[in-house]
Amino acid sequence: MADLSVRIGALTLRNPFMSASGCFGYGVEYADAIDLASLGAVVVKGLFLEPREGHAPPRIVETPAGMINAIGLQGIGVRRFVAEKMPELRRLGATVIVNVCGTTIDEYCEVSRVLADTEGVAAIELNISCPNIKEGGIQFGCSLAGTHDVVSAVRRVTTLPLFPKLTPNVTDVASFARAAEEAGADAVSLVNTFLAMAIDVETRTPMLSNVMGGLSGPAIRPIAVRMVWECRQAVKLPIIGIGGITSARDALEFFIAGATAVQVGTANFVDPFIWAGLTAGVDAYLDRHGLPRVADLVGQLQIPRKAHV
Amino acid sequence: MADLSVRIGALTLRNPFMSASGCFGYGVEYADAIDLASLGAVVVKGLFLEPREGHAPPRIVETPAGMINAIGLQGIGVRRFVAEKMPELRRLGATVIVNVCGTTIDEYCEVSRVLADTEGVAAIELNISCPNIKEGGIQFGCSLAGTHDVVSAVRRVTTLPLFPKLTPNVTDVASFARAAEEAGADAVSLVNTFLAMAIDVETRTPMLSNVMGGLSGPAIRPIAVRMVWECRQAVKLPIIGIGGITSARDALEFFIAGATAVQVGTANFVDPFIWAGLTAGVDAYLDRHGLPRVADLVGQLQIPRKAHV
Amino acid sequence: MIRGAAYTVGLMPVDVLAEVVANTPLAPDYNVLTLAAPAIAKHAAPGQFVMIRTAAGLDPLLRRPFSIFEHVRDADGRLVGISILNKRAGAGTARLYAARPGDRLAVLGPLGRPFVPVHPPAEAWMVAGGVGLAPFASVASALADLGTSMTLFYGARSARDLYYESLFTGLGTRLVLTTEDGSRGEPGRVTGPLARELAARPADRPLTIYACGPTPMMRAVARLGDTAGCPVYVSLEPVMGCGMGGCYSCVVPIRHDDAGGTHLVRSCVDGPVFAAATLDWDQLGSGH
Amino acid sequence: MIRGAAYTVGLMPVDVLAEVVANTPLAPDYNVLTLAAPAIAKHAAPGQFVMIRTAAGLDPLLRRPFSIFEHVRDADGRLVGISILNKRAGAGTARLYAARPGDRLAVLGPLGRPFVPVHPPAEAWMVAGGVGLAPFASVASALADLGTSMTLFYGARSARDLYYESLFTGLGTRLVLTTEDGSRGEPGRVTGPLARELAARPADRPLTIYACGPTPMMRAVARLGDTAGCPVYVSLEPVMGCGMGGCYSCVVPIRHDDAGGTHLVRSCVDGPVFAAATLDWDQLGSGH
């Protein structure tokens, strides 16, 4: 049994597998089916200060090896989350990371302040990359100044580990990782979903009520792996790799590209019992390769000299 | 039988289906299997001024519902193309569009000049978006000024219809379509491939000799459709939609999103006889919907008012 | 292979790699798949559903939701699995139509809130449109166990789309059939005879109505039940990404106050069975 | 369903939705699939290949290349199809291992340049490593038709990985077997007896060598043939995206001058069979 624990800044996780935000409800939904404490961390659904109703259905549509969602961040607001969900998450021993949303910098700060005062919140993932809301979110994530401003503002209101979640819908994701690093982030999560769209050709209307949504799932994995590798070379920060992970092999790709930990989103919909297989698979790989710690793998991509044509 | 012909600037195509560059060799490879004159156009492999050897293998790797390629634009150079391939393409009655590459603006101009003097070249597709070469290409395609400069320089040396091919690896693809329009393009082709990467976890080396490559195939279609729709609202230019088309239904998505014509790349590898099914499928759709011309579909996406939750 | 068992408490779902025991075609569009899944059958309540992976690869990616049709027993009466009534609608259901005995499918369940069968002296009317028949085999069987008197109003396009009548009559169900083309039973929609019988029945006899079918049908049944003062329960079929409450794709509008405000709730965990009176039928999309 | 026929001239490939007629497992990793594809069988020359879709959906997406193993005939001797010798290597070949009679697979072919069988008095030696046996059933059959005397050097890991010996002996092939674990034939690699017999043979008898197997084996055979002054033809197995010359994924290095310069050519159209002497073996990757 290899050592699967990983450190992300001040935070030590028992293993590098987290649920991706928005793909695991508030965690409690899965508590009867799986042991939440067996996950590296439970990253809960994005939360604003106030409750939010989200978009009208249809909210998802399947695409080849992927899906597009436009949930629109339906949620109960941070205060109800703290009051109604945190007690059970604490009782279950889950390591809880909260995905924080905002339409203004003040809102990001206010939500983070509430969480900073809450027992059992292990870290904050700053959602500056949701493609599904008009105001805030991705507007910050698509501008270097916006990214810097949100991260440094929240940095001032909390000492909790801070993981800005980057959008892949940019020309140079590494520059955003650098902006996050300079603003005082403890790690970066990447990637959020790719802005995408599907059309019902019979009615000539969008498949989603919100017209556009975010593409996730195995389809995007090769792009996400590339972005992790690019950021690995640009920053010292730990990277939390996300995008289309369905198996231990997929997770290993991210570790080797430079991710210290990974999140699983869409694949959890297909297989809610995925977690045991991920840890077992990575453990077996480490044993087979004589590696004592998963942390030894991070960024270990070897670029061979081009010997053979 | 509906009217499948489409107009792109001064060019009229018998139908809106073209082979995508790099996915159909120089066209002649398929001449014995299918009637090249039955395609709207044959877009041939990217050509530089001089022959090019391309990257060492492995050059492709399959990914979920997609593939990554790093061919590196192996090619015979524009002069040998004109001498060796054009005569047969002319003889076969193909409508030939040449994908033009360059490492400098001068090279783009020089290749275009050679083609402008060649009988039977119907249009030039300017490849400013290939992720697989170090110099030129995507460097121009990722900068608004670069895009404008290449397009306007080539515009000055030829009256052939000019279709810059845009990269999807940018934050705001519509601004690049606008830059192309302002520089005098006759249409834009979009999208080229997404920069991506895959790792052999057993050896911890990249699956491609070139480390990174371009993701194509059905996996990317939802992003490509979104980009066509965004550009449709930003420019008046005809759009040539590309990305993951495998069926008439997929092509219809692009027409409805705003593409006047489409190109088929990866799907041609899976099904070299795809063309007859595409025209038959779109024709049947048009009949079923009582539409006399495929051109009537272009950009016909209806956005319903949000009546139902 | 059953996964999740180690973690399972109470009635939580399990994921079973179930063998296809039989595939019985009913029509060019309909079939019944029998799946060896005793662990699911054991805990499945009427109206619950399962999520099934239809492909070995990643396309189609997501599971598809299906009502649990029958509880399947072996010759000794032991529960050995479940069946589903499958209607071909797209890529996933086409694969299930073509499945062959010996194939293995990942089946996750049982999921969702069930229909709660009423006891005598209350009477139960079931209203099924097309593939909306699926949940009622187990509802009828539960009602039969309770000795509740029951009627099935069952409508389809035409005679050849009406299935499993003898299953229901065998359980003592009174059948009222309709077909749109009039080839069997009463011509027209199933809501025709339902409205007539509701108007004609003695007002003092307690009656509960259970409905499943196209949204417009369920909306009509909800209205009829409301007028007649009978509780109506419906099983909704929105698009579902996960079936476990994780994705918030499957929301339906619930009336949360008398001022007409609505609230979106997940039909995989708060449904798929809802009391019709709690739903905001004006806002509810007209289905897929 | 055959597509492309309308456009086909001469020996161009057709795309056939071929029924799986039989699936014969040989070992936990090897099977032979018999495919009803007379239109392909009719034009297939020894050493040509087909591209097969392994999934109904889009994952895996690309076709997989396979040598045409046997030409399959019915009781009346009519060509009815082809077979492939399949080794499980990943997702696609695993699906072909699990295919069942009645399944239908899209099969495109015949593709590529064939082995050209030599006439007597020249002698033919075939050298096969593992699944590299695949092209030689049809090569041997063509050689038998010409009356060419032939030997098959056939190496595998162990006795249970040696297949179809009687097919070859039935055609009059002399067999030289090797296994790495020594459980059958000579212990070690197939290049052992090949080197020995090459050294021992009369120099004036014309001999052509045909080889297929792992790249290191083919490289060794090429060197042995070169030393002995015999022409060697090899069938390469690089990754192929299209099989039609469209994608330039399948390139291998050809020596284009004596100064050691190389040139990359597509093995789907310029191969997969190459004269070993034209290949740049130093640059050629050590295979998958």
Ligand SMILES: Cc1cc2nc3c(=O)[nH]c(=O)nc-3n(C[C@H](O)[C@H](O)[C@H](O)COP(=O)(O)OP(=O)(O)OC[C@H]3O[C@@H](n4cnc5c(N)ncnc54)[C@H](O)[C@@H]3O)c2cc1C
């Ligand atoms: C709780 C529940 C129980 C169900 N029980 C049954 C049943 O017993 N038998 C049965 O045949 N069907 C049942 N359905 C519907 C069934 O799940 C869909 O028909 C199926 O998911 C379509 O998948 P597909 O790949 O064949 O079609 P797709 O290619 O995905 O889509 C084809 C059509 O079906 C619609 N659709 C897609 N996904 C869903 C979905 N998840 N739910 C509803 N419509 C969808 C699409 O909008 C499209 O119009 C049930 C649905 C739910 C939510």
Ligand SMILES: Cc1cc2nc3c(=O)[nH]c(=O)nc-3n(C[C@H](O)[C@H](O)[C@H](O)COP(=O)(O)OP(=O)(O)OC[C@H]3O[C@@H](n4cnc5c(N)ncnc54)[C@H](O)[C@@H]3O)c2cc1C
């Ligand atoms: C001309 C030709 C003829 C062939 N004939 C046969 C044959 O008769 N019988 C047989 O069993 N195999 C044959 N092969 C090899 C066979 O095509 C590959 O084993 C198969 O494509 C692997 O697919 P997969 O999905 O199972 O594996 P994947 O999951 O795609 O990959 C598994 C492993 O196989 C390698 N691989 C992937 N694709 C190819 C490819 N196209 N070619 C070679 N290696 C690949 C990968 O690098 C990896 O190591 C032939 C290959 C060629 C080019």
Ligand SMILES: Cc1cc2nc3c(=O)[nH]c(=O)nc-3n(C[C@H](O)[C@H](O)[C@H](O)COP(=O)(O)O)c2cc1C
């Ligand atoms: C239904 C759905 C809801 C999501 N909601 C959120 C969210 O609330 N906050 C967030 O940061 N990301 C959200 N995401 C993005 C995921 O966390 C993840 O970044 C993305 O799905 C890519 O990972 P995957 O391919 O493993 O799904 C959501 C994704 C999906 C599919």
Ligand SMILES: Cc1cc2nc3c(=O)[nH]c(=O)nc-3n(C[C@H](O)[C@H](O)[C@H](O)COP(=O)(O)O)c2cc1C
């Ligand atoms: C193997 C391969 C080679 C390609 N070569 C070129 C090229 O030479 N020039 C170019 O502009 N695009 C090239 N492309 C990109 C395609 O033309 C197309 O834009 C892309 O593949 C997306 O379409 P698809 O999903 O239908 O394949 C290539 C793509 C592939 C897969």
Ligand code: FES
């Ligand atoms: S289907 Fe995912 S929350 Fe209901």
Ligand code: FES
């Ligand atoms: S496999 Fe595509 S060119 Fe050879």
